[in-house]
Amino acid sequence: MNPHSHTPPPPLSPVLIAALRERFGERFSQGDSVRLQHGRDESVHVPMLPDGVVFALSTEEVAAAVRLCHQHNTPVIPYGTGSSVEGHVLAPRGGISIDLAGMNRVCHIHAEDLTATVEAGVTRTQLNTELKGTGLFFPIDPGADASLGGMTATRASGTNAVRYGTMKENVLQLTVVLPDGQVIKTGTRARKSSAGYDLTRLFVGSEGTLGIVTELTVRLYPVPEAISAAVCAFLSVDEAVNCVIQTIQLGVPVARVELLDAVTMGAINRFSKTDYPESPTLFFEFHGSEAGVAEQAETVQALAAEHGGQNFQWAARPEDRTRLWQARHDAYFACLQMQPGCRAFPTDVCVPISRLAECIHATNEDIAQVGLKVALFGHVGDGNFHLVVLVDPDSEQDMAAAEWLNERVVGRAIDMEGTCTGEHGIGLGKQKFLVPEHGQGAVDLMRVIKRAIDPANLMNPGKILPPA
Amino acid sequence: MNPHSHTPPPPLSPVLIAALRERFGERFSQGDSVRLQHGRDESVHVPMLPDGVVFALSTEEVAAAVRLCHQHNTPVIPYGTGSSVEGHVLAPRGGISIDLAGMNRVCHIHAEDLTATVEAGVTRTQLNTELKGTGLFFPIDPGADASLGGMTATRASGTNAVRYGTMKENVLQLTVVLPDGQVIKTGTRARKSSAGYDLTRLFVGSEGTLGIVTELTVRLYPVPEAISAAVCAFLSVDEAVNCVIQTIQLGVPVARVELLDAVTMGAINRFSKTDYPESPTLFFEFHGSEAGVAEQAETVQALAAEHGGQNFQWAARPEDRTRLWQARHDAYFACLQMQPGCRAFPTDVCVPISRLAECIHATNEDIAQVGLKVALFGHVGDGNFHLVVLVDPDSEQDMAAAEWLNERVVGRAIDMEGTCTGEHGIGLGKQKFLVPEHGQGAVDLMRVIKRAIDPANLMNPGKILPPA
Numbered sequence: 001m002n003p004h005s006h007t008p009p010p011p012l013s014p015v016l017i018a019a020l021r022e023r024f025g026e027r028f029s030q031g032d033s034v035r036l037q038h039g040r041d042e043s044v045h046v047p048m049l050p051d052g053v054v055f056a057l058s059t060e061e062v063a064a065a066v067r068l069c070h071q072h073n074t075p076v077i078p079y080g081t082g083s084s085v086e087g088h089v090l091a092p093r094g095g096i097s098i099d100l101a102g103m104n105r106v107c108h109i110h111a112e113d114l115t116a117t118v119e120a121g122v123t124r125t126q127l128n129t130e131l132k133g134t135g136l137f138f139p140i141d142p143g144a145d146a147s148l149g150g151m152t153a154t155r156a157s158g159t160n161a162v163r164y165g166t167m168k169e170n171v172l173q174l175t176v177v178l179p180d181g182q183v184i185k186t187g188t189r190a191r192k193s194s195a196g197y198d199l200t201r202l203f204v205g206s207e208g209t210l211g212i213v214t215e216l217t218v219r220l221y222p223v224p225e226a227i228s229a230a231v232c233a234f235l236s237v238d239e240a241v242n243c244v245i246q247t248i249q250l251g252v253p254v255a256r257v258e259l260l261d262a263v264t265m266g267a268i269n270r271f272s273k274t275d276y277p278e279s280p281t282l283f284f285e286f287h288g289s290e291a292g293v294a295e296q297a298e299t300v301q302a303l304a305a306e307h308g309g310q311n312f313q314w315a316a317r318p319e320d321r322t323r324l325w326q327a328r329h330d331a332y333f334a335c336l337q338m339q340p341g342c343r344a345f346p347t348d349v350c351v352p353i354s355r356l357a358e359c360i361h362a363t364n365e366d367i368a369q370v371g372l373k374v375a376l377f378g379h380v381g382d383g384n385f386h387l388v389v390l391v392d393p394d395s396e397q398d399m400a401a402a403e404w405l406n407e408r409v410v411g412r413a414i415d416m417e418g419t420c421t422g423e424h425g426i427g428l429g430k431q432k433f434l435v436p437e438h439g440q441g442a443v444d445l446m447r448v449i450k451r452a453i454d455p456a457n458l459m460n461p462g463k464i465l466p467p468a
Numbered sequence: 469m470n471p472h473s474h475t476p477p478p479p480l481s482p483v484l485i486a487a488l489r490e491r492f493g494e495r496f497s498q499g500d501s502v503r504l505q506h507g508r509d510e511s512v513h514v515p516m517l518p519d520g521v522v523f524a525l526s527t528e529e530v531a532a533a534v535r536l537c538h539q540h541n542t543p544v545i546p547y548g549t550g551s552s553v554e555g556h557v558l559a560p561r562g563g564i565s566i567d568l569a570g571m572n573r574v575c576h577i578h579a580e581d582l583t584a585t586v587e588a589g590v591t592r593t594q595l596n597t598e599l600k601g602t603g604l605f606f607p608i609d610p611g612a613d614a615s616l617g618g619m620t621a622t623r624a625s626g627t628n629a630v631r632y633g634t635m636k637e638n639v640l641q642l643t644v645v646l647p648d649g650q651v652i653k654t655g656t657r658a659r660k661s662s663a664g665y666d667l668t669r670l671f672v673g674s675e676g677t678l679g680i681v682t683e684l685t686v687r688l689y690p691v692p693e694a695i696s697a698a699v700c701a702f703l704s705v706d707e708a709v710n711c712v713i714q715t716i717q718l719g720v721p722v723a724r725v726e727l728l729d730a731v732t733m734g735a736i737n738r739f740s741k742t743d744y745p746e747s748p749t750l751f752f753e754f755h756g757s758e759a760g761v762a763e764q765a766e767t768v769q770a771l772a773a774e775h776g777g778q779n780f781q782w783a784a785r786p787e788d789r790t791r792l793w794q795a796r797h798d799a800y801f802a803c804l805q806m807q808p809g810c811r812a813f814p815t816d817v818c819v820p821i822s823r824l825a826e827c828i829h830a831t832n833e834d835i836a837q838v839g840l841k842v843a844l845f846g847h848v849g850d851g852n853f854h855l856v857v858l859v860d861p862d863s864e865q866d867m868a869a870a871e872w873l874n875e876r877v878v879g880r881a882i883d884m885e886g887t888c889t890g891e892h893g894i895g896l897g898k899q900k901f902l903v904p905e906h907g908q909g910a911v912d913l914m915r916v917i918k919r920a921i922d923p924a925n926l927m928n929p930g931k932i933l934p935p936a
Contacts, residue, residue: 110822112713114716154662155660155666156662157660161660166660168669169637178909178913184909184910185906185910186906186910188818188886188887188905189886190819190820190852190881190886190887190890191818191850192623192629192634192850192887192891193623194622194623194673194891194892194893195887195898195901195905195906196894196906196914196932197673197674198636198672199906199913201636201666201670202666205662205664205666210665222718222719224719249582249690288760291759291760292763295757350656350659350661351658352583352657353580353582354580382660383658384659384660413658417656417658418658419658419660419661419663421662422661425663426662426664430663433663437663438652438653438654438663438667441650441651441652442653442654442667445646445652445667445921446664446665449670449917449920452916452917453916453917464664464665
């Protein structure tokens, strides 16, 4: 089956339908609304519906569904919360979407080892809720309340990655259903290992194209003794970014440092009923001992002042911090509200930190050229930033302008030794950038791996790898 | 070619010999001493000699040698400093050893991005020497002054991993020569990426069985404003380990915490002319601001006191710290000197930190049963420890006793959800533990990957994967 063919996928085999009905009863659905819900994501990708959806409740059920699909040469697409933005959950070749949201058990919290083992449908906030009282937390926080399985699949990160790393650094073990329905475990609960190929890291970021992650063990961290957050407005994006670059270069172990441009700040003020200055702004968070946090804050405040930062506003009380970071996490939805009826065309890139100011500066010149509302914000401590381009998806002109902007931004990031996506993944949307970023040889090697593990090309076909 | 076959490898093709001579002149050698030097490592593995050695000076030369070997169906074994201990550089099927020691250029230091790009033959101390004056350092430090290519291949770590991670976390980019001689690049200089399969992590720890790493970009860290080291003796290994467990669980960002048992301390005193108490001892190092280091030290000193730690000895002056850590790094060689004429049978395991005291305690009971001198030390902050078993390699009894001990220790680590090797790798020595640790399905998947990337099985054949 060619995932990139334009011929419509063959209809689902009646034998497969009957088998899935028998195995899953009402937890197998071919209803239109269920299929639509599972055939679109949070971005502008035109929905592509699966032929049916299985609501799985265990690794064994996922394995059973995958085995049946394998027998009937039918594509399988894993589905968590549908919060991805590059078309990851769409079904360009039809097939069965396996919804893992019901697999939401926190299996073990090993507080003494700072690890938790969870089913793939557990979301990041659910895990943190269940960790209350243990003195531990799980730091990785993409904007949406994504599932940990989905976050594994896209190698997600978020605001804390500058201090705590991404899913790549924080997943210790996986349970994976392979394309033929076989179940394997990768990794151990030890903090490190040199025992053979790093299968865990091969599945982290593989977007469901090599197998389906059904369970994972993640690292946890002690809740810091002291936490302090601050907001600081700048006169220009350049000044704000240069403040961040110096912070990182000095090795200040900042826990979070987020840039939000003036457009984003306006959107946040309206959406979250806040009254921040509507100019380029940094949100900071510091973790450590009381003295350590005070020291970090002092250093960063001095750096901010050097770069013209205006009145550092502190949020030391937990409720103020929660409000601040909720506003940050809602930035994507806040931006969407700026233009009722529009959709978001999101993109993200990541560059070496020394190029960040230049990269954002040039991006703003590009933004000035497109006649669209664009918000820029991101995890600048990692060199990672996002654009949310507001478009009418029915307008060819809007879509062409957004696409032009995307290509400019991504092309520049790659030229600067960066990446076409810091944390969203490739999905359908960024395939054309894979060869420019990695070179033909490396992409061919990815294809060799895909073909070896999934020779029938049934696992989320058409994602990551561009048409050969 | 079956790498596990017991038939001797076929002789090197005269056409290949002529081609290598023509291409590399005197940098291709078939001399006995050169072959012996490249066919053995630092441990008890019986040497297995390659048929010839190429001393390569560039990625292009490595690619040329690999291409020639590929054409003549001849195995290729990469060689760095020969400091691995599980038989990684041995040539069970003959072939060509490619010595990368001459590829020792530090290509770029991007101080502003905290990255360095180096050729694979650069050693960790060479890199740190070249970083002097930049305010940055590279933290990963296996005992030997290994090459960064070799450290990549074995997913090495060392004393700083508890704070700074292992090669897995610190390699950003690789240049790799594939089995057919094609050169690819993996990764970017951005701190994170979600762009496709994580080829970088696939090659990190692959021990030369998928390709040869010729160049890499690593992360660097600012030299901390303050560094302080300390030595503290304990009445028992249990007490020492429990002190470490609490340190980690409290989230103290200790930079190094090493356990050395009484045997090791005795060996160190004799080798390094030190006069430490010869009882179980922890070596600590703290990194941070002046105040931060003082605070960490205070916390840990209090924990040590609770566990009966005796007179914390501080080493705040750089030269004292250097002496302390040099003594630690020389532990392996110090142990070898305990019994002149013996060889070391080394092993290492890693377990979840909560099981560490129990694991080491039971290991000591095993050690009491074998009539051999055994030193126990390691990176206990990661749950990782080493045994150095002194043996007469010609004594069947010694070898059998060491093997029994190894199997006991590794079996226990796996039972405790740990790994058969925290940082040494699989090589020849630990293949039999791969299935017990990962399960047949996961090992079969490793085999699928190996076969897809290296279908002729020419890249370091016979390593990592056990006989099918």
